[in-house]
Amino acid sequence: MDSTGATARTPRTRRSPLSGLLMPESPAISRSYDGSTPFSMRGLPPVPGGSMKTPRHSYHPRHAGIASVSMDDLVVDVEENASLLRSKDGPVLTPTERKIKIGLYGVLNTVILVPLMISFAQIIFRDPEFQPYMNDLVKLVLVSAAVHQICFTCVSSLPFAMGQVQDAGLIFLSAMCSSIIQSLHEMRGDDFSMEEVLATTLFTMAVSTAVLGAALIVTGKLRLASFVQYLPMPVVGGYLAFIGFYALEAGLSMMTTQSIKEPADWIKLVDADALMLSVPGVVAGTAIFWVNSRWNHMAVMPCCLAAMLITFYGLLLITGSSLDDARAAGWVAEPPPSPRSITQIYGFYDFSKISFSHLTDQIPTWIAMYFVVAFSSSLDVAAVETALGKPLDHNHELQTVGISNLLSGLGGGFTGSYLFSQTIFTLRGKLDSRYVGLIVFFLEIAVVLSPFSIIAFVPKVFFGALQMLVCLDLITEWLWHARNKLLPREYGIVWLTFLSMVFVNLELGIVVGIVIAGFNFIYSYIATASVHRVMKRSRVERDLRERVLLQNMRMAIVTLELEGFIFFGSSVKVMDEVRRHVLVTNTEKQEAKTSTLSGASPMLPRRHAPSPYVARSLNDSFNDDLTTLDSVFDDHEMHGYSSTPKAGKTGSSALHAARTRYFILDFEKVSGVDATAVRSCFNATKELLAQHGIVLIFASVPTDAERLLRVHDVIEKVDGSGTGSLVFDTLDKALEWCEDELLVSEGILPLSESAPAEEGQRWQLLDELLPRPDGSHRKNEMVLADSSRSRSNEDGDAVLTRELGEMYVTHWLKQEGDTLYRAGGLVNGVYFIGYGKVDVFMPSKIHEGLGPGFRGRKRITRVCQGGLVGASEMILHKRHQFTAQVRAPSSVFFLSKSHYARMQKAHPTLAARFQQAMLQSMAIGVLESNLTDD
Incomplete structure (x- = not known):
């Protein structure tokens, strides 16, 4: 299982020899880390080998063996944890067997979730000031988890949904706690009471959670679930990796009773006693991670947790040590002197002791928390949607998350969301029942109402191992396996975001990640080929004579297809492409260099006046080679193109390069243009082409872009006046005009314009x-x-x-x-x-x-x-x-x-x-x- 709910986003290779104990094994194929293994879809057999580039058609013969199983009997998932496979013809349970199975899944979920919630509590309240109150704070987290669970059970469209306090918002809550304590230290030194600290931190987190819930509800009501997904994935990945690192530091702090909150504090672990207390937890967590990644079965995690407890108490029995001896050595937390009831715990919310001046300082943290939690919840819903095999209403599910956070915050709780791993765990049991969630809710409440402290009887190694498991799961997923699922630059952003959070702070790390992701997008957008040379012809069917002539003359028309948003960053690329695709003669090349050196302006006084070279027929056998404009203005090697057929070719029927006479910019796929691009790109293009007697034509220009081009005198006025270039409604009309002009330049009046016959x-x-x-x-x-x-x-x-x-x-x-x-x-x-x-x-x-x-x-x-x-x-x-x-x-x-x-x-x-x-x-x-x- 995946130890954290917000991280179950990526597929992981599983080998599951124990899977047959729970349900029949399915022949479906799960994806590996790089996604290279094909996944099966209804009606199509898996492709053996996974190396074929072309998908197999449904009419191909099926291979014998496991691949020939009817795929109509399967619903396939390729997400983490789940080759989620459900057999339609599985055994039918009797009502009694069904009740037993529901109870079993409820208990197993609780056994897994309670230790996880305790570990999350220790992450939120990692500061040493909270350690004497940890037992009471753990119960508050469990109450919040129970509130989340009952909300998801009652409101979610998924009857098997599991919702708990989740890791996506933990770091922000912990950051709020640390910020408030640091502010109190700076204002009063050590002269403040823990009652004030508890009241302020708990109230701040509760208000933040409730406001977060209300914001998520509004987001869902306005159907803006896609809006929160604008947060770049590499930034979220870096944040989730930081959660893992944060969990490791919290686990080490809890096991060693040392304050480890930044990289400089790791020197404290050099102490022999600190190493002795922390190494067993690190080793145990690593072992659980390895076992859990190797065997995918419902019993693996509970067995690992039980094995740790049995090992610990077995060692106490063998060494003849008592539980008090273990507490004195630092292996187990001290019990509270007098356990508090749940009503006494809620007495921490003393409004008379809340320092409201610290609330406004948490607004930036809350804004970041809103986007991260909303984005994480959307990813969870998408992952459940994939596993379920049918579409879900993301806005409705986001409202469900909002309702649970609103009620949790009003109840003094903490942020939460879908716990993907346990949701899929329950779904795999084919239990479309809300009773599983109800059992988890009542068992968590029972733990809260119990008179004894759980952490006073469970070794610290147990919770440290869980936090090490969280650390390994998140860090290996986002800092190692993500290299196969992200582009290299995006993978670098994950690391930069992670390191910024580790060595600076959380909020700045998110800002740095978003800024770098923004620059990466701009660079990628510019580097993407948004300018393409295309060979087009008009959709005019002419006389065969004209069509044969145009077949050779059409190369004199250059058409560039622009795409996307043309802005200041992409204007240089457009200009480079213009120079690269325009062909002029070597004679013109020398003249252009001469006029450039002399400072004379060769720009023509008339907009469409042809140069001496335009009037020359393409059928003339002159051997003046052609060159591109980039070689005219740059000193690099010239590209030579022959303007006439090479020897041995069949005369005019052989295609050959032609001196550019008309240049068309097709805006059909352009979404917009900014003013900088108009001035620095298109105006300069018009002047550059005019110097060589080349007619620039615009086609399919969007309304807003046309207005900008017209204002800057790049294209002609609406009434056809001005010195701007021609503009046509469609590329077809522009090509038709150019072809007519080419025929006229050859001394042939287009037949479409000829006088009617008598x-x-x-x-x-x-x-x-x-x-x-x-x-x-x-x-x-x-x-x-x-x-x-x-x-x-x-x-x-x-x-x-x-x-x-x-x-x-x-x-x-x-x-x-x-x-x-x-x-x-x-x-x-x-x-x-x-x-x-x-x-x-x-x-x-x-x-x-x-x-x-x-x-x-x-x-x-x-x-x-x-x-x-x-x-x-x-x-x-x-x-x-x-x-x-x-x-x-x-x-x-x-x-x-x-x-x-x-x-x-x-x-x-x-x-x-x-x-x-x-x-x-x-x-x-x-x-x-x-x-x-x-």
Whole structure:
């Protein structure tokens, strides 16, 4: 079992040969420290070996043996202590057997919890001033534990819940005690009474606990359980490790009667008597930790505790020593001269002796305690949730913790929460009964009401061993095993937080840990690749001529995809990525260096004026190599990229690097931008690119970021005025604009912008849009003038004459807003766009019906002159998946399925041209998708 409730967060390897004594062993696999062993899930067999990187599918054959057991019979947990496995077909208990089992689990929980609560009391009241009152203070802690238990039993949604005074808040309570005593010493020296100390410390801790409970209730009511989880895990880990170290110091102080409160006090243990009194407890605690980690069974811990008592009293019997002799030697605490009743103990809360001036000094400690206890409780609930195999309401469970702390504080008690280890211990017994918690409550009250002092008959070694167990459990978990569960920097934060608490103080240690964790987050956020170069193309389906040209020219468009929040820390990385991805010629490199040395500013006077290099065609065979901007401004080795295909390549069809002409920053995944990044990054980027005649374009900019960019004159005004860069609503529109500009720079007017064909030329236009029988396609406008000579060499059946066109093809003149077809409609044929624009999109109703996060209609593609609409649906004989709507006055040719079938029989060569047009359109679409990140 795990000796502390707040530490059962991480899996631990267990070997359990005794587990069959309690319940049938399950074939489920529990995780090792590094989490490398796979865990089973319902319906899937475990993967043997644990080294496979790819999950096994459900259709894979099951292996014979233990892995072939039906997983429907198991509920698997991979948390600490629990390969929590419940067999659905386990033995059915009779009512009598069930009552006996409930009683047994109640007694076993009490046997484990009472010594643990006594150890916690000695941690809270570790100062020497409290030692004469330790018996009475132990009973107060037990009363508080009983209050927590009855609250969890009655309020929690888990009938098997165990809630006690927990270790997460102990250190803060102990710090409050030490702070008050130190303040009284500084104010009055040794001239103060213990009645004043007890009244002030007990009242302060009770108020702190009650206020903590109220704060947790409010947090749960407002459903802000996730808010308290903002406390970094490495800081909590360092704090929990410090609890272990603190428990060790408290145990050593209790066993040796020496005040060990800081590292400098450890020199007191050099004394031979101190070593003799403390070493047995350290050894016993280490032995219990080893046995408990090796064998996972309900009887292990009670047997270890009983073994210590039997050994101690056996040694007294063998040596002939009495209990009084052991007390005189320091092995057992002295009994109180006159045991106090519970009413007399509550007399310590004397309001007339409370020093209220010390309450305000504890506010910082209380704030830290609130976050740590709330965070620890959330982790406990999450761990129980994993073990249970079903989701829990974290806000409700946080309210349960708040109610127990509120009532405990009003009753003069101390902070508490779920005790994960005992909750799982009870759950493993398959006891969905609240009677177990009631038994624990009544037995703890019985111990409180007993007339004798427990610590006067139990050796100090017993409690010292328990505190050593707490120490080893927490320190090994967070200072050693956590190295496999945290990133290296996070693991370092655990150690820094721990050492700060040990050598400075608790509150400063938490602040230091949070500050370092904050800087670590900033560093990690900056180091994360929030800028990615992507190859994108617009969703515009153009004529085959334009698509072939753009295939080689598209490398002149550089698209950077930004992600996350762009702030002052990440602006340098963005600028570095811009320089790294922009390609300029070596000639420009020399000019840039010359202008930099001369102090001249090469910035262009016009926003979009191209440099002399932009006007140069990509198809020209100039051999001026390209280089990146980072090599232009830095002295490190230059990266060379050829702007033309290497020898032996197949001309223009081979992809090659291109001089950057358009630079797009895609903000679709950006959550926000701060003003520093706008000035130091984007404004500088605009000026840098303008120096080289590169057009900077922004796309998908969030509203707040767009306002900042516009205020700082980085992008154009709303009315299009100003000297800022262009901004588009979507990346698709930005890419479409850049592609159109590239075509214009090559002396080709995009067909989507061409003048409509005259009525008498429409069939000739369609004929020119179709591939030739030999597979060729028109390459330039001169082909249109020389078409008669081309057709004379073709088979007459392959030419689309006016008579054949009117026989098979329907021609429409569509206006903006007209619909060609709707999603879900039957496929009747294929559409050829003579001129104009047609958008193919997914309607809003269908898009939003795909699930949360999808809004509005989604444009799939834009089809311009020479493009085809509905070809894939026609070939696949499906219904239309999308809607096609005309976006500008368009000339549309429609070839129905029935007419196409007639054409295949009567004019097969002409039908082959239509078929080849459809196949080429889909083929080049596949090629474009392969070349881009679509």
